[in-house]
Amino acid sequence: MKRIMIDHEKCDGCKNCSIACMQAHRETEGTVYDLDLTDPRNESRNYILKDADGHYRPLFCRHCDEPKCVEACMSGALSKDPKSGHVFYDETRCGSCFMCVMNCPYGVLKPDTVSKTKVIKCDFCVNAGEGPSCVASCPKQAIYVEEV
Amino acid sequence: MKYVIIGAGVAGIEAAKTIRKRDGAGEILIVSADTHVHSRCMLHKFIAGERDEQGLDFSEKDFFSKYNVEWKKGVRVEKVCPHTKEIQLDNGEEISYDKLLLAQGADSFIPPVGELRKASNVYGLRNLSDAQAIVKEAETAENVLVIGSGLVGLDAAYGLLERGKKITIVEMVDQILPVQLDAHGAEAYQKLFENAGVRFVLGRKASEAVCEPDGKIHKVTLDNGEELACDLLIVAAGVRPALACLEGSGIDCDRGVTVDASMKTSQEDVYAAGDITGLSGIWPNATDQGHVAGENMCGAAESYTDTYAIKNTINFFGLVTLCVGRIKTEEGDQIQIKEDKTQYKRVILKDGKVEGILLQGDISNSGTWQYLIKNKIDISGINKDIFDINFADFYQVKEDGGYQWR
Ligand SMILES: Cc1cc2nc3c(=O)[nH]c(=O)nc-3n(C[C@H](O)[C@H](O)[C@H](O)COP(=O)(O)OP(=O)(O)OC[C@H]3O[C@@H](n4cnc5c(N)ncnc54)[C@H](O)[C@@H]3O)c2cc1C
Ligand code: SF4
Ligand code: SF4
Ligand code: SF4
Numbered sequence: 001m002k003r004i005m006i007d008h009e010k011c012d013g014c015k016n017c018s019i020a021c022m023q024a025h026r027e028t029e030g031t032v033y034d035l036d037l038t039d040p041r042n043e044s045r046n047y048i049l050k051d052a053d054g055h056y057r058p059l060f061c062r063h064c065d066e067p068k069c070v071e072a073c074m075s076g077a078l079s080k081d082p083k084s085g086h087v088f089y090d091e092t093r094c095g096s097c098f099m100c101v102m103n104c105p106y107g108v109l110k111p112d113t114v115s116k117t118k119v120i121k122c123d124f125c126v127n128a129g130e131g132p133s134c135v136a137s138c139p140k141q142a143i144y145v146e147e148v
Numbered sequence: 149m150k151y152v153i154i155g156a157g158v159a160g161i162e163a164a165k166t167i168r169k170r171d172g173a174g175e176i177l178i179v180s181a182d183t184h185v186h187s188r189c190m191l192h193k194f195i196a197g198e199r200d201e202q203g204l205d206f207s208e209k210d211f212f213s214k215y216n217v218e219w220k221k222g223v224r225v226e227k228v229c230p231h232t233k234e235i236q237l238d239n240g241e242e243i244s245y246d247k248l249l250l251a252q253g254a255d256s257f258i259p260p261v262g263e264l265r266k267a268s269n270v271y272g273l274r275n276l277s278d279a280q281a282i283v284k285e286a287e288t289a290e291n292v293l294v295i296g297s298g299l300v301g302l303d304a305a306y307g308l309l310e311r312g313k314k315i316t317i318v319e320m321v322d323q324i325l326p327v328q329l330d331a332h333g334a335e336a337y338q339k340l341f342e343n344a345g346v347r348f349v350l351g352r353k354a355s356e357a358v359c360e361p362d363g364k365i366h367k368v369t370l371d372n373g374e375e376l377a378c379d380l381l382i383v384a385a386g387v388r389p390a391l392a393c394l395e396g397s398g399i400d401c402d403r404g405v406t407v408d409a410s411m412k413t414s415q416e417d418v419y420a421a422g423d424i425t426g427l428s429g430i431w432p433n434a435t436d437q438g439h440v441a442g443e444n445m446c447g448a449a450e451s452y453t454d455t456y457a458i459k460n461t462i463n464f465f466g467l468v469t470l471c472v473g474r475i476k477t478e479e480g481d482q483i484q485i486k487e488d489k490t491q492y493k494r495v496i497l498k499d500g501k502v503e504g505i506l507l508q509g510d511i512s513n514s515g516t517w518q519y520l521i522k523n524k525i526d527i528s529g530i531n532k533d534i535f536d537i538n539f540a541d542f543y544q545v546k547e548d549g550g551y552q553w554r
Contacts, residue, residue, distance in 0.1 A: 003549040047513065049540035054530045057540035059513075062550050068515075071439075072432035074158070074189040076206040095190045098461040101511055102470055103432050105519045106539045106551050110512035116466040148548045 001085030002124070003148045004132055006058050009046065010142035013056040017134035017143060018044035024125050024133040032144075040113040045122040046134055047080045047108075058143060060134070061122035063087045072103035077119075089121040149174040151445060152235065152243060154393075156180035157188070157421025158431060159438035160205050163249050168215040168440025176217045179237065183222045184276055185211070189431060191279045195286075195307025201276065220250055225237035225252075228397040247445040250394070250405055250413070250420040251438065254387035256427065261363070262357030269364040270381040282382065286311055289379035292483050293317075293368055295354055297324035297464065301384030302337070304462055305346055316376055318368075322351040328460055328471045333492060333508050340465045349376070355474045357381075389424045402426065409451040411441035422428045428457035456522035461511065470511040473521040474504035484534055493520030493535055495504035513538065519553060 021044040023032045036042060047059040054143045063086045071077045071089060077094035080087050095118045101109045112118040135143050153160045153169050156178050164176050186204035193199040212219050220237075227236040234244050256272020269285055272280050282304070284456040286292070290309055294301045297319035297434050305315050317324070322340075323334040338348060349370065356369040358498060368376050389404035400406040400414035404426025411419045421437035423429055428437075436454060443450040462469040474496055482497040491509030495502060501524050505517045516539050520527065527534070530541050 006545050008543070008545065039470060049538050049543075051540040051543065052530050055540070057543045064550065068432070071435045074187045074206060074431045076187075076208070079208070095187065095193065096463055097189055098463055098468055098470070098511060101513075102459055102461050102472065102515060102518055104515035105553070107513040107516040109515060111463075111468055116463065116468050133273060141282045146549065 001063065001148055002142050002145050003063060004060050004124055004135060005061065005146045005148075007142050007144075008055075008057055010140045010144075011056040011058050012137065012140060013048050013050075015048050016137040016139060017046055017058070018048065020133040020137035021045050021122075022127040035041075043120050044109075044115060045120055059106065059108060060143070061087065063124070068103045068105055069100040069109060072099040074080050074099060075079075076085070084124070086124045086126075087121075088126075090122060094119060150244070150246045151176045151249070152245035152247070153178045153201070153249040153251055154180070154228075154235070155249075155253055155422070155424075156182050156185050156221070156424055156435065157217065157251060157253045157439075158206065158254070159424075159434045160249065160251035161185065161211065162435050162438030163251065163419075163421060163442035163445070164217045165208075165211075165215055166439050167446055167491040168217065170443065170446035170448070176215070177220065177243070178222045179223060179235070179243070181224050181227055183273060186276045188274060190224050190226060191273060192277065192307035194276065194279045195282055195304065196310035197283075198310070202277065202475060206218045225393045228394055228418075229420050230397060230399065233268050233417070246417065248418045249438075249441055249445065250399075250418065251422045251441075252390040252393070252424050254423040255390045255392075256383065257386045257388050259385050261354050262368075263359045263382060264357055264365070264381070266352075267357070267359045267363065267365040267381070269379065270383060272383055272387075273300050273546070274387065282308075283311075285380045286313060291378045291520075292380045292382065293376055294382045294384060296320075296384035296386070297348065297350075298323070298327060298386075300458070301382070302341070302464060304382045304384060305341065309344050309346070312443065313380075316349060316378070317341075317346060318352055318354060318370065318376070320351070320353050324348065324350070325462070327477035328462060328475065329469065329503065330475060330477075330494065330506060331504055332471060333471075333494075336467060336492070336508060337462070337464055340467060344465070349374070359418065361476060362419075375419055379496075387423070387429065389426050391424075409453070410444045410449070411437055411452055412444065428453065430457060430460065433457050456518065459518055468511050469506070469508040470514050470517070471506050472500070472504070472518050476508065486535055495534055497534075500526045516542075523553075 022042040049057045075095040077090045175497045184201045187206040224238040255272045292313045292315045294317040352370045355371045356364045405420040419441040421441040422434035438454045440450045459472040486493040494506045496504035546554045
């Protein structure tokens with residue numbers, strides 16, 4: 001399985017990855033230069049967290065081997081793809097219960113801000129072309145893809 | 149090897165899948181009263197008319213053919229005989245097994261008040277068949293009375309609102325959702341339901357209900373004498389593990405079927421998983437138990453270890469809530485609250501550890517709370533606003549890129 005590896009010591013908190021993720025999932029046409037960062041419909045699937053000492057800690061879905069989010073999913077919307085190993089979300093099946101949000105031990109998931117009917121979840125950029133947009137945008141190589 | 153599974157809920161389905169992955173050749177049979185594989189958590193969507201039967205299916209596409217599982221649906225198991233390794237169905241059929249999984253879930257509990265148990269217009273909400281019957285009764289019913297304001301009672305009301313019914317909900321204690329929420333958090337949902345037209349009668353019990361000549365209850369009398377008119381009643385007063393078919397089987401039961409950590413019962417080659425065990429009443433745990441049972445039925449040595457089950461999420465009218473751990477405060481607690489227009493957060497701390505969390509309005513990235521609570525992590529050393537504590541404070545990345553709690 002391909003996983004986004006994290007070298008957190010290299011992260012300097014620029015959040016290019018988060019902007020790239022928002023851009024890759026925006027509903028409107030356009031380039032990153034006209035991406036509306038204040039539009040709540042544009043949400044990142046990754047997060048740059050800070051610990052109590054101010055260190056940056058990138059939070060990215062691990063597409064876990066035994067995904068706790070999938071275990072909690074009562075609709076079949078979340079599933080681990082046997083081919084790629086990635087954990088995918090099918091919005092059309094989702095029942096909007098958010099048990100998955102509660103059950104991800106790292107706090108990766110959230111309900112969408114506007115409608116509270118969908119889950120904001122990393123899809124490994126399967127619909128955005130050339131692999132993870134976040135990885136391509138990181139100037140520090142703090143995140144990179146590896147076969148694990 | 150012949151594996152027989154009673155129940156086509158998530159515990160049964162997950163076990164079948166797990167068994168097939170380990171044993172390519174064995175015979176797997178699921179027997180269920182259900183005629184459709186369905187998620188009970190979405191029954192309100194069926195009642196509302198938002199989804200049909202197929203839309204409630206949580207299993208993988210073509211599950212039964214894909215995993216080569218046989219399914220006898222619409223039949224009830226009436227007897228389980230571990231000594232002869234057989235089960236008996238209500239159609240007279242007898243089926244033998246090598247390994248048996250009990251995954252019958254739970255039944256609605258209808259309290260013995262008046263003639264509630266006898267009337268033809270009184271339903272629980274547990275099975276698709278209940279939801280179908282409710283929809284049918286609702287075609288002619290105008291006034292709906294829901295007894296119990298827990299998640300199931302509110303689910304029923306939520307679904308029926310879409311059908312334009314007049315709904316009254318009676319609750320014994322003086323707030324709604326008493327198991328999940330504090331009074332403040334409950335009030336937010338109460339207002340939303342009231343704005344949608346629901347009437348609540350709190351702090352009251354149904355004390356009398358008599359069938360009329362048509363076999364239905366048309367009014368319920370409360371303990372203060374008030375009478376409530378109704379044509380359809382939904383009783384959401386809790387559930388009980390579905391143990392009826394185990395009578396005389398010699399399988400040890402307490403609140404539910406007693407199991408060890410491998411999900412094995414007191415009888416050889418008989419396992420149990422899901423709500424039937426009484427260990428939990430929520431989806432993630434039923435899935436996990438089904439998985440562990442399936443593994444062990446194939447001779448593996450897995451244990452059910454992630455047993456924590458005091459956890460829930462709620463979503464009505466787009467107001468989302470997460471509640472994990474203790475909800476009632478007690479002496480010696482340290483309470484922290486944060487509230488503004490869009491959210492209400494309350495944490496219960498004791499001796500530096502989080503014992504309960506309630507987040508309402510915004511539950512973004514809140515998965516870490518369950519971990520903190522169930523593992524009794526001491527957070528007193530973290531110099532941060534408590535509501536800002538997140539995985540960064542416990543951050544560790546393993547060699548294979550997976551995360552690990554420090
Ligand atoms: C209205 C409602 C809303 C819910 N919402 C949520 C939620 O949002 N989040 C959450 O985590 N949980 C929720 N739950 C709880 C969740 O649905 C259960 O924990 C889960 O369904 C348990 O799965 P199970 O496989 O153990 O049992 P069940 O799903 O109950 O399945 C039992 C199976 O056994 C069959 N069966 C029973 N007796 C017999 C018999 N004698 N012979 C043959 N077959 C039999 C039934 O037909 C069924 O197929 C909800 C429950 C209800 C009722
Ligand atoms: S959402 Fe969480 S539990 Fe699910 S795969 Fe991603 S990291 Fe794992
Ligand atoms: S919110 Fe959707 S994806 Fe998440 S557990 Fe519920 S049904 Fe599954
Ligand atoms: S892989 Fe794509 S969806 Fe996932 S975090 Fe990176 S940019 Fe977002």
